Amino acid sequence: MKVAKIKVKDNIEKTVLSFLRETIDKKLFDAILIPMMVPAGDSYAWVLAQDKSLLDGAYYLPPIMSVQGAKALSSVTKGGKVNKRVAAIMRPCEIRAAIELSKLNQIELENIFLISMDCPGALPLKDWLKDPKRGVDVFKKVIQHFVDEEPKPDKSVRPACAICHRFSDSDAVDLHIGILGTEGEDILFIPHSTQAEAIFAELGLSLNENLSRWQKGVDEVLKQRKKKRAQVQEELKSTVVGFDKLLDTFSNCINCHICQSVCPICYCRQCYFDSDKVKHPPDDYLMRAESKGNISLLPDKILFHLGRMSHMALSCVGCGACEDACPMSIKVAQIFSLIADRSQGLFNYIAGKSIEEPLPMRVYEDDEFHEVESP
Amino acid sequence: MKDEFKPRIIGFLCNWCSYAGADLAGTSRLQYPPSLLPIRVMCSSRVDPLFVISAFLRGADAVLIAGCHPGDCHYQEGNYYARRRFACVRKVFETLGMESDRLRLSWISASEGPRFANVITEYTEKIKKMGPNPAKKNIFL
Amino acid sequence: MSSVLKLSRSAEEGLRELLKFLLEKKRVKAVFTLCKIKKNGTVSYSLITDADMLKDALPLFPLMPQNAGKLLSRLTLKEHLAEPIAAVVRPCELRAFIELVKREQGSLENFIFISTTCPGTYPLEMSVNGDISKKLPEYEEDVKKGNVISDTRPICKACEHFMPYSADMTVALIGEKDIDKNCEIFLNTEKAEKLIEGMDGELVERELETEEVKNLRSKRQEEKRKLFEEINVEGLGLSGLVETFGRCIGCHGCSRVCPICYCVLCDFDSRDYENEPSTYESELKKRGGVRVPPNTVLYHLGRLTHVSVSCVGCGMCTDVCPADIPLSTIFLKVGEEVQKIFNYIPGKDVEEAIPLNKFEKDEFTEVED
Numbered sequence: 012m013k014v015a016k017i018k019v020k021d022n023i024e025k026t027v028l029s030f031l032r033e034t035i036d037k038k039l040f041d042a043i044l045i046p047m048m049v050p051a052g053d054s055y056a057w058v059l060a061q062d063k064s065l066l067d068g069a070y071y072l073p074p075i076m077s078v079q080g081a082k083a084l085s086s087v088t089k090g091g092k093v094n095k096r097v098a099a100i101m102r103p104c105e106i107r108a109a110i111e112l113s114k115l116n117q118i119e120l121e122n123i124f125l126i127s128m129d130c131p132g133a134l135p136l137k138d139w140l141k142d143p144k145r146g147v148d149v150f151k152k153v154i155q156h157f158v159d160e161e162p163k164p165d166k167s168v169r170p171a172c173a174i175c176h177r178f179s180d181s182d183a184v185d186l187h188i189g190i191l192g193t194e195g196e197d198i199l200f201i202p203h204s205t206q207a208e209a210i211f212a213e214l215g216l217s218l219n220e221n222l223s224r225w226q227k228g229v230d231e232v233l234k235q236r237k238k239k240r241a242q243v244q245e246e247l248k249s250t251v252v253g254f255d256k257l258l259d260t261f262s263n264c265i266n267c268h269i270c271q272s273v274c275p276i277c278y279c280r281q282c283y284f285d286s287d288k289v290k291h292p293p294d295d296y297l298m299r300a301e302s303k304g305n306i307s308l309l310p311d312k313i314l315f316h317l318g319r320m321s322h323m324a325l326s327c328v329g330c331g332a333c334e335d336a337c338p339m340s341i342k343v344a345q346i347f348s349l350i351a352d353r354s355q356g357l358f359n360y361i362a363g364k365s366i367e368e369p370l371p372m373r374v375y376e377d378d379e380f381h382e383v384e385s386p
Numbered sequence: 387m388k389d390e391f392k393p394r395i396i397g398f399l400c401n402w403c404s405y406a407g408a409d410l411a412g413t414s415r416l417q418y419p420p421s422l423l424p425i426r427v428m429c430s431s432r433v434d435p436l437f438v439i440s441a442f443l444r445g446a447d448a449v450l451i452a453g454c455h456p457g458d459c460h461y462q463e464g465n466y467y468a469r470r471r472f473a474c475v476r477k478v479f480e481t482l483g484m485e486s487d488r489l490r491l492s493w494i495s496a497s498e499g500p501r502f503a504n505v506i507t508e509y510t511e512k513i514k515k516m517g518p519n520p521a522k523k524n525i526f527l
Numbered sequence: 528m529s530s531v532l533k534l535s536r537s538a539e540e541g542l543r544e545l546l547k548f549l550l551e552k553k554r555v556k557a558v559f560t561l562c563k564i565k566k567n568g569t570v571s572y573s574l575i576t577d578a579d580m581l582k583d584a585l586p587l588f589p590l591m592p593q594n595a596g597k598l599l600s601r602l603t604l605k606e607h608l609a610e611p612i613a614a615v616v617r618p619c620e621l622r623a624f625i626e627l628v629k630r631e632q633g634s635l636e637n638f639i640f641i642s643t644t645c646p647g648t649y650p651l652e653m654s655v656n657g658d659i660s661k662k663l664p665e666y667e668e669d670v671k672k673g674n675v676i677s678d679t680r681p682i683c684k685a686c687e688h689f690m691p692y693s694a695d696m697t698v699a700l701i702g703e704k705d706i707d708k709n710c711e712i713f714l715n716t717e718k719a720e721k722l723i724e725g726m727d728g729e730l731v732e733r734e735l736e737t738e739e740v741k742n743l744r745s746k747r748q749e750e751k752r753k754l755f756e757e758i759n760v761e762g763l764g765l766s767g768l769v770e771t772f773g774r775c776i777g778c779h780g781c782s783r784v785c786p787i788c789y790c791v792l793c794d795f796d797s798r799d800y801e802n803e804p805s806t807y808e809s810e811l812k813k814r815g816g817v818r819v820p821p822n823t824v825l826y827h828l829g830r831l832t833h834v835s836v837s838c839v840g841c842g843m844c845t846d847v848c849p850a851d852i853p854l855s856t857i858f859l860k861v862g863e864e865v866q867k868i869f870n871y872i873p874g875k876d877v878e879e880a881i882p883l884n885k886f887e888k889d890e891f892t893e894v895e896d
């Protein structure tokens with residue numbers, strides 16, 4: 012594989028941005044979809060930026076994931092293809108969600124150039140909001156630890172990020188930005204499409220082939236994350252698997268459905284679990300109360316979570332958005348990823364990995380899954 | 387030299403009175419500034435406050451709602467409800483320290499061509515003094 | 528003077544005993560109240576039909592996991608209750624329910640409302656790690672003294688409507704020196720007096736509105752003034768709105784938990800407020816850049832105009848907001864100003880029409896030009 016290596020000037024962030032600026036200068040793209048710091052300086056919002064000057068406030072890798080990037084891209088392209096050439100730069104789990112959404116017809120990828128990066132994770136929104144200024148420094152450390160020749164896991168990232176093992180998955184993007192194993196000295200631009208290669212040629216980026224340092228960094232982080240994932244999932248199993256334990260886990264849930272509304276995969280305009288179908292006459296609730304003497308309201312809390320799982324676990328990308336936003340700090344993403352791993356494993360499917368692979372529920376084989384049939 | 391500021395006013399005009407009043411102003415060849423972008427609605431009560439807020443945030447320098455005089459609404463009471471809703475939306479703007487003068491409610495009947503021209507002239511002048519809507523260039527709305 | 532049922536046990540136990548009496552004597556079919564759900568001391572609203580289960584009820588627990596008004600609306604959305612249910616709710620929850628009933632989202636029929644003079648509740652996030660249970664002794668002391676209680680939600684500290692308007696029974700809490708020994712239940716309606724017939728306890732006459740209550744009201748007014756000043760709502764302007772709502776993540780959780788936002792499909796989740804690619808293009812042309820997803824400020828301004836006449840200041844929106852935006856302060860301030868022009872207190876009286884659904888011929892001429 013050929014890659015272009017760029018020396019970091021000032022810092023990684025600025026170097027990536029100046030690359031993006033150049034692509035606009037050279038008219039390779041008309042607009043860039045990228046997170047930008049909001050005026051109060053306490054968060055980042057997705058902005059579709061056409062003006063090059065706007066990029067001064069942009070961050071290709073912000074400390075938090077305020078809105079899942081696939082949701083932003085879907086907002087831009089849901090109504091059909093854009094007539095501009097847009098580069099969208101997002102974390103790997105956001106890219107994967109975007110791929111799932113394109114299979115679900117909620118994103119049109121034509122004219123969209125996808126860029127991702129090695130992702131160190133994001134800080135929990137709740138921690139960040141306590142002191143955004145401090146958050147910026149904390150995140151700088153996270154990156155330092157990540158790109159170190161001997162990468163160290165950082166405890167300040169979100170639980171979903173600490174166990175993410177697809178932090179450098181890049182099959183579906185046009186361009187991947189490698190920062191691992193570089194000590195923050197270089198950036199690797201790794202092209203994955205002919206369009207990316209053409210852009211390199213336009214920008215006069217020369218390609219060399221040495222990926223070994225980067226690969227070593229990737230392998231090391233992968234090892235760490237996989238270990239952590241196994242450990243967390245093992246612990247989780249003992250606390251949430253089984254109907255009673257599941258009920259217990261979600262007993263704090265206040266039915267706000269924020270987890271669903273921030274989930275990139277839950278794209279339905281009107282969730283079934285908010286529809287008229289789940290609204291019942293009083294007798295219904297009373298009957299349920301009488302059968303146990305006492306019911307917690309609303310009784311379809313657990314139905315909501317199980318239902319949501321069955322609707323979207325095959326496409327869950329483990330991005331952690333649900334958990335990050337849950338006002339009751341329920342481990343929604345960890346639970347959903349556990350279920351996702353299992354159900355996607357059944358179909359040998361990895362959500363968002365490749366655009367060619369069809370959604371498992373859209374295809375079948377004549378001769379399969381006999382084990383689920385009863386004789 | 388800087389371009390002179392030409393206000394853009396979005397007008398929601400009720401079909402039966404104010405829109406006809408605008409027509410009359412036109413056919414009578416009355417002069418008034420070309421600042422109004424009229425949108426015809428069947429009654430002033432058809433104007434959802436969200437239309438007003440949307441127009442404002444999309445960058446309209448001002449938003450005008452115009453309908454039949456109280457008592458003359460072709461649906462009997464539409465404009466009375468419209469007035470309450472308008473009072474509400476204006477109060478929301480005021481309480482948030484927003485320029486509520488960029489929103490206006492006027493009654494203009496079908497026969498009041500000159501009044502229509504006056505309202506537009508006078509309102510355009512007022513908005514000119516206020517300057518462009520700051521929402522126009524904001525990218526974080 | 529009102530007649531009061533006096534029980535010689537703590538307020539919470541007394542209330543539980545009342546609920547038990549109502550269930551056992553079959554005067555009600557079920558009880559709606561907060562109930563313990565976990566060892567760490569969190570609660571959830573529950574529907575209890577078995578009197579033995581009342582041992583887990585914590586009707587006075589200072590937490591509002593959901594606005595009860597929204598839940599009661601869900602219970603009676605399709606049909607009214609065929610048999611009575613006693614519902615223990617806070618004053619703002621009762622007001623919210625009444626606003627919903629005015630919008631035909633529920634029915635008052637066969638409800639018996641039991642409320643309290645409300646000392647306030649703690650933020651939701653404090654329930655996550657079980658901190659509230661530790662706070663309870665301190666809370667009780669402050670209730671007895673009629674204080675503004677530290678660490679309760681800012682919106683509660685600033686709430687003036689802490690006396691229920693239309694409850695059948697009111698448990699006196701604020702400034703009551705011996706709520707750990709005595710439970711005084713005000714019987715506000717004939718229905719209430721009938722329901723407790725045959726219950727042990729003493730019937731006395733007294734006023735609910737004590738000096739302590741009056742004092743707390745003025746302390747809370749002062750808190751409110753400070754709260755509004757802190758956020759400086761009236762000084763926000765467009766740029767202030769952009770700064771305040773800039774960190775909104777667009778989850779719309781605030782409207783989902785708001786009792787007044789009852790719409791099945793919120794306008795702002797509808798097709799109308801999604802941009803077509805062509806809209807994006809025209810916005811780019813105008814501004815050079817555009818926030819995605821769009822309409823953050825529009826959503827909040829829109830929601831403000833939709834709910835301001837009826838916002839009861841229950842604080843649920845702030846409680847769930849993942850972006851920590853002081854929503855309920857802004858909504859309360861705007862709500863109060865809007866309600867003032869219509870001379871309306873939301874949820875006070877079910878007979879009073881919602882201001883936007885009525886008019887007078889000769890009014891508001893000052894807003895016409």
Ligand code: SF4
Pocket residue numbers: 263264265266267268269270271333336337338339340341343
């Ligand atoms: S966000 Fe949390 S509290 Fe809200 S519905 Fe989801 S799990 Fe329940």
Ligand code: SF4
Pocket residue numbers: 273274275276277326327328329330331332333334343344347348
């Ligand atoms: S369920 Fe949670 S972790 Fe999975 S895709 Fe949705 S938001 Fe991300």
Ligand code: SF4
Pocket residue numbers: 774775776777778779780781782844847848849850851852854
């Ligand atoms: S709850 Fe907070 S983050 Fe969510 S939409 Fe409301 S203001 Fe925005």
Ligand code: SF4
Pocket residue numbers: 781784785786787788834837838839840841842843844845854855858859
């Ligand atoms: S806007 Fe907020 S404070 Fe007002 S009623 Fe709704 S949830 Fe309660």
Ligand code: SF4
Pocket residue numbers: 782787788789790792793794795829830833834
């Ligand atoms: S914001 Fe308006 S449209 Fe949306 S749920 Fe609330 S009242 Fe309904």
Ligand code: FES
Pocket residue numbers: 400401402403404428429430431452453454458459460461464465
């Ligand atoms: S028809 Fe003109 S205002 Fe109603």
